[in-house]
Amino acid sequence: MSASDDNVKDVPSDNHEEGHGNGSIGFVILFFVVGLIGSLLTGWVLFPKLLYSQKEQPIDFNHQIHMDAVSDGCESCHFFREDGSFSGVPTIAQCIECHEEAQTEDPNEIKLVQEYIANGEEVPWLVYARQPDCVFFSHAAHKEMDCTTCHGDIGHSENLKTYEENRLTGYSRDIWGHNIGGFKKNTWDRMKMDDCAECHERETGSKGPCFQCHK
């Protein structure tokens, strides 16, 4: 800034010259900090709240009760078909095997029987682990692993958590992970490509070629 400029500006407030300089820097820092904190709060706190919508499952399924009733663990209901493909979320036909009529007075079971089984309709489950269409994942190839490695201990949960749907992509928050920063403590906290690659590199010595999963 040239001296002549200063003179022009400073003429009307001569006696505040020093104060102006100090105050100005203070304000600059203050505004910077406001911007910084504001955007940090937006990014870390407000953004996830805006990004995800909260949806409840149609029926609050209790995995624990079913786990106690079956003999074959997770695979009793989430089984491999004869051709090696994975059945995934059970269909209503499987539910009917035990729940043709309600066995308890649990409102969730009554809802299942009355709204879905009676009408032969599939339950529109919201799938936490649904991956985008461009991802090819074979459960058969990962058969030796524990289900919990990727899915967590959902098999012993008594309630289904709220499904948080990404408003942009339509997929569950569980894919990116609950932590918006992408930090994870457990293997099942995230299901992004890096998480697949991390395990592939550790177990096979290579992250694998693109075509392995993106067919």
Place this chain on the structure above:
Amino acid sequence: MKIDRRNFLTLGGSLVAGGVVGTTLSPLPWKLMDDAAIWTQNWSWTPVPTDGKVSYENTVCTLCPGRCGISVRKVASRAIKIEGRKDFPVNKGGICILGLSGLQLLYGPTRVKTPLMKTGNGTFKTISWDEAIESVSAKLNELRSSGKSDSVAFLSDSDQGVTAGLIKRFLKAYGSPNFISEATFKDAYKLALKKMQGIDAEANFDIDNADYVLSFGSGIIEGWESPVRMIKANSALKTRKAKLCQIEPRLSMTAAKADKWLPVVPGTEKELALALIHVILKKSLYNKDFVARNTVGLDKLTQLTDSFSPEKVSGITGIKPEDIMALAADFARASHPIAICGKGQGNTPESMTQIMAVHTLNTLVGNINKKGGVFTVSLPDYVTWDQPEMDETGTTGNSKDRIDGAGKGQYKDTMSLAHRLAGIVNAQGKNPVEALFVSGSNPLYTFTDSIAVKKAFEKIPFIVSFSSFMDETAKMASIILPNHTNLERFEDVIVSTEAGKSAIGLAKPVVDPRFDTKPTGDALILIAKALEGSVAEAFSWESFEACLEETLGDKWEELKENGFLENADSAIASNNKIDFSALTDNGLAAIEGDTANFPLTLIPYDSLRLAHMNIGSPPFLIKTVEDTVLKGNDILVEINPKTAGKLNLSEGKYAKLKTPKGTVNVKVHLFEGIMPGVIAMARGLGHTAYDDYLAGKGVNFNELIGPVEDPASGLDISWGIRANLTKA
């Protein structure tokens, strides 16, 4: 602090700077970038595979005469992949590139979606099936009542199966002798068997078990006969250490993979075959026992081939006398030798002399109806309906002569002479064809001298096309009654498998029809029912499917279930002797054009990557064509560097290709694998119809040649033409 402009900017700037730093340190931009990428995958117009139950449905591919069994992978109701069917006797799990691309025909943009009618200004308007049937039957009733029933002709790609049977029956009841079907080398071979042995049989070549294959230009790995079966048979030859000798003027894929390639002057293959017979007889290399028991006319054969000494034939064919002698010895001394013919994919007939010479070679080595030889097979005949009752118009119409001249006089055994259609219509005087129906055929593209064919079609007042696609012929039609595509319809087919076996195959719908189309059989039944006189009575079936079911009788359920039914007794046990004296020679084959103006010989070549018959190549195929065949929209013509040097032509440069039939612009491709003086170009390009992937690319070979009739059969055996190539 007073807020003035300067302070405002400074403070605003720091706020923004803080915001930028903070945002960068927050997950917001990184997460949004990731989500935005996934968001773009979910746009409604982004193609995403259907989600649903995966299933496989078996059918038979009818895109070429090969007839492979296919298994269509479906997700919910959408067909998503075509695979070869492992338990099908023809292809045993294999599939060719055209079969694989079948989905592009089903879902592609060239489908005819509803019946269409040509309007006064040359465009098509959509009409309902009722209106379409009404228009066609009105025209047919009009012609019939004015005594012109024989002016109706029907052009079909095949004369086998229930649909062809219905067409023939329709014409018979209606009163027209003009059922015209296209002929391939197999039809010509059939004719040769009839002339030599008096049997109605089809030849089945057991390459699968032969130990020496002598091929007169047959593209064994380029789509000859049944492409997948032959590719597998060729691989098996290598495994068994069997030998393949390829005789053709150009180093084709088959020649490149053969044990021996003998470049022969194009058109002199039959002279070479006669020379081989000469050597075998002279050196007494033939199977005397077999010849004595099964043949007559050996003396005539000796007489005929007497003048075809290796020395003399060497001068004609360009093959050294010692090579001819060695070839004859190798062939005759092998334990399962087989000679085959049918140039390229074998879709065009060969001369009777050529075929009979080849069959004679097979007979001399005794390899008829034996493993690794030629089987004469009687094909299953299940279309055995009672003759239709005919009224007077029908009887009169059928007693008239065929317009193409087949079936009488010197061509009494020839079924059809389809190539004559254009000549007949274009000839001076009255056009004898008032109405032409075209089913499964695209004559405007596949017939030789396609420009004359177009001119003829312009003269025919009423053309009905049954094409599923808007091909060259459909574009010329007055009315289009679109057929279902091969994956949407029933179709019975006859398949040849190894060791002379045959089977009936049934193609069946694997997806629901996408558009308002109908099987040609159904359209015919509807037209017949709307006609006056005895025609309706001859078509009592409710639908094409009902007709198929009745016709196939007890085979129907098994065919629907399994897709094929093996024919137990197919090899013909005929006591008829093979008469060598049927083999005659008409001298060197003449081709159109004089050597002064046209110093070169132009021949076509076939490739599995280009469909050149009634089906246009889908985009998958075009993408695989090398840039030595097609570069941009320019077709390349192969020429030997020596010939090119003389003509001052160089690689990749434009040139003018002139034949007696037409002149086109091409690019030059120097190729050591073609004989000097010969130039070659690919068949299957130069379409004016279909989609942007196919239309306007290259030149249609058929535009550059004209029909050449074989004196013995009348069939169009045109294999090339004289040409000139000059710098553009």
